Amino acid sequence: MSAVAIRWVVKPLVFLACLVPALQLIAGAVGFAGVSLGTDPVAVMLHTCGKWTLNFLMITLCMTPLRDASHSVFWLRFRRLFGLFAFFYVLLHFTVYLLLDQAGKLGALWQDIVKRPYITIGMLALCLLIPLAVTSTAKAQRRLGRRWIRLHRLIYVIAILGVWHYWWGVKKDIREPLLYVCGLSLLLGYRLWKHRKSLGSRVSVARVARTDAS
């Protein structure tokens, strides 16, 4: 696919698709076109935004394995977009929590952050996403160079904290959080495996080099 087609056709379509969950929530909140959020709209908004944050973190983490499997950098062109959508949905999640769930009471929010471990780690994950969103531009990437890669490895920590936050938040039925744990384990496990393999090959390359020298 040509770069032009990706930039002007595929990307805008993907962008619109990423907005669908948010548009559904807005339609439901104002009762547009018969869409309804049900009896407890605040809980639906909170959970939808939270889950799409996790979904977009997972999708973002899928791009590298997809590149490796397909030997095509096509996937990497969407990594930033998906990552920024994770940030977009976590901001919505936080806004619904603060303004609708807690009725805008900052005191109550602070109490929750310091007293409830699952909210503490959720907030921590949100805060860690901020520097990644801020340095997501091509300019920042150029300026930071190698440090950019190191900084953006924070995504692994953020994803773990996010899934953990979900796991601790549910009352009893952990079947859904468990799905995220499995997905994330696969995605992080793959990276670990790749890292080990590259370490291994580097060692053997070094060995070959040494034998050559002797």
Place this chain on the structure above:
Amino acid sequence: MRKTAHELGPIVPSDITPYDKYVSRRALLAGGVCLAAVQTLGRWGESFGQSGPAELSYTHNAALSVTDPPNSYKDITTYNNYYEFGTDKSDPAQNSQGFRPQPWKVTVSGEAEVSGSYTLEDILKPHPLEERIYRLRCVEAWSMIVPWVGFPLGDLLNRFKPTSKAKFVEFKTLYDPKQMPGQRARVLEWPYVEGLRMDEAMHPLTLMAVGLYGKAMPNQNGAPLRLIVPWKYGFKGIKAIVGIRFTETAPRTTWALSAPNEYGFFANVNPAVDHPRWSQASERHIGGSLFNQRRPTLPFNGYGAQVASLYSGMDLRKFF
């Protein structure tokens, strides 16, 4: 403490219709117009799959009712926890439509002079039904107002002449994974067990409920027979009761077994004792405006004047 309609903010359309109908029905009753008392019990089973639950005949108990506007019939019947039908709050309404609350048997056993197996008709026959509008506070920090129809649990328990050894009463839900798909997953220990201390069970506020909004109890809300203890968290209100047992020691209740540090036997609504993972100081009232759902939670869910004396001298932080 009680909110006027004005304080509650804008009322959404789903609130208005059923409540209006409801008020007019109550006005009819007050006017002495006798509602055709349908042979409720016989219709119970038949009504399933037809035009909705059967109408009940009852009197309204204003003295034991709150004056807050009740949530809509739709809110109450489509948003609740009933893990036997699934863990989502919309699951009970969706998965309980094939449930048969009739014929029904209740087994009474334990420390009582009278025991045995009773049909639902045997259980209900001597008890005139009354309506009570109660606050409902879920342990998950949301709340509703529900017009239950039922009779005092104490009146029922007295018929079995509990002995002096009966210190507690234990209730059991039906175990039938064929009818209750949620029981196929081991989310909780099945069957669901709940219990009360005898003085709690005999308290005039404690209700054996058989209906809501003047109609037979919908399957998703615990048909045909469920417990309502308005000063306790909602999970104490065990549904689809098939067993009543008088015991000397405290029953091992389902949620307390599942997470003893999070859910206690007493489970009295208490804004001062938080759930380990969330605050119980306030609650979100279902059905209000989007921006105005938070309300402070009241000790004993607002029933402190009637029930606080049951717990005098007890450390409510320890016995949560």
